[in-house]
Amino acid sequence: MTLHGLGYIGLILVLVFGAAVPLGRYIALIFRGEITFAAPVERGLYRLCGIDPARQMGWQGYAIALLLLSAIHALLLFAILRLQYYLPFNPQHIPGMAPMLAFNTAVSFTTNTNWQAYAPESQISNGAQMFGLAVHMFISAAAGIAVAAALMRAFVSGGLKTLGNIYVDITRVILYLLLPIVLFSAILLLFSGVPQTFAPFATVHTLAGGAQTIARGPVALQEVIKELGTNGGGFFNANSAHPFENPTALTNLLEIWLILIIGFALPITLGHMIGRKREGIALFAAMGLILGLAMLGDYAAEATNNPILVHAGIMVQPGNMVGKEMRFGIAQSTIFNTAATGTSTGAVNSVTDSYTPLGGLVPLFLMQLDEVAPGGVGSGLYGMVLFALLAVFVAGLMVGRTPEYLGKKVQAREIKLAMLAILVQTMFILAGAGFSLLTKSGLGALSNAGPHGLTEMLYGWTSATENNGSAFAGLSANTPLLDYGLGMAMLFGRFAVLIPVLAIAGSLALKPKLAMSSGTFPTDGPLFVGLLIGVIIILGGLQFMPADTLGPLAEHYLLSTGNSF
């Protein structure tokens, strides 16, 4: 580790935290309908779609609309991918995608996962990227934020039967939050060298006298929403390691900022919505502490070079450069990947599969903690609130008080629903990875032997279930078992959490809002932050301990004694 690397972590955190506070306030204004600079556009959209913006919806209304919206949009993407050969903007004449892979891809983008079982350069046309994938990046991100908005409203006052209007939430988030940041950042990326063209691949005569074909396309715009909406689906196979997606150290800094900014702004928004800013800051602090520690840990792991290669004669500094880009080096690679797995982004600017065992464990563990540091846009906030409910419940058991959170009594129904959301994810990850490793097809998909192979499979199921999309890319994921299996994991990982969250919001909204009393366990101080982090690690992380021990931890000790497979 060097001072530069540590300084970089500090720089990122300052830039993100500094902007998250005003942005969180701004998002609260959007949720309350007080931002109106595009009101005519908004009204026009509602009229065309037959939406009555004044209609209030209950939690079931939100859930039904969300399922319907997702189903329609998934079918549309499936059709676009199958028919891309016949659609416009296909200069490379890329054929339609096979049904199995198209299913996996359609589910993946609908659930904000962006798992890439395909190679974009040869399997997705510019057109399918634009009106297929990129539109999902906007809508699935906005849908996650809309659910977070509904949950926040449940805490605002007592006896509420409705949570807002999901169509209005989605439309406003896109118009007032996502689009302005996307347009501004896309111009910055463009001037830094990220292409935006409809021209076919370029063919050049290289200096050494060969020929080279260079893939390009309308990248800049999609690159921004990929990070900002914590989506992660790269325009190119190498994702943000590709020089056209992420050409310089400055674009890398901007992309990390985009990945983290909304996730850290939303707890601040919660504080403004309920009128108790310190409550938002407590969640924000828990997120920031976990992420900061993870960044330090991952950087430390990768700055320690592979002992086998050092013994063979490579330099000890700067660290493990396998699968990393020279313009980023160690710190700026690990911090990008940590940010992308602390959120649900899953973009990579270096090959996680080639990280040292402990360097790979950090992103894996961040995902296993249900991505709450700071988590996907919307999903991170509601995931964190689930853990906060469990934390006050645990605290209540310890001191014999009735648990309350933000003035709402937490009872059996909420705790059951919160545990359901967490257990469904654990089941898919452990059962899915375990079952796959028992099959021939699963073993055949691995590209590494020994404990690293186990980690590869575990990482794949974790990433899909947690809707992340990051990969130990050596896993050949385009097989029936993994295309369909991981597709189901993504669906359950998204909707078996979303719907319980909405149900909790509905149930909490109805309850009377209690005033703070001397019997209330305070949830806005350092004691609660510590308890919350403890609950996240014990409930979110501990059940993965045996699996992580057999994978990355075993590999770490084998590597340090010079074993290879």
Added chain:
Amino acid sequence: MIREIRPALSLVLLFTLVLGFLLPVGFTGLAQLIAPLQANGSLLRVNGQVIGSALIGQNFAGPGIKAARWFQPRPSALSGTNAKGQTVATPYDASESGGSSVGPTNRGMIDHVMARIAAYRAAYGPGRVPDDAVTSSGSGLDPDISLANALRQAPSVAAARHLPVVMVRDLVQHLAAHRLFGVIGTDHVNVLKLNLALQGLKAR
């Protein structure tokens, strides 16, 4: 349920039209107007002929003495299939991208790196080898090498081109990019730009 079909369906279609079609078409038009060079892939031209992209690495391998005349980029893990359906290495084929996805305990990777260490020492002399020179990048298209790696290669490139070593070293230093404000980025050199400038050098 039924009453939600119209708003859900029309919202999806309308956003597909606006965000998926009008926005990228409009933005691409703007990009071509305000930054045509970057928008089309930062292509470099020499005497009117496109010789590559400033951002994408190129293959400078070649038979023995020919390769020695160029600074060598990082290993690229890209591969493709030939006409017979066999997998072959296609380093720096920018119609695709990706890294090797091999883990730290993968014996194949270790063997590869050891072979590269031996080759590097044979070409540029003994001593510890810079990491980036023998490990493949994440994109397979990494345009840069570390400053340390470039300086190690300089004497041998100078000898192959019959140039004074100090001249080549100065060129490397002149083209090197450095860490911004002490924290952002790394010290590195773009191999294509370096080799392009090398062509213009003449011994005095």
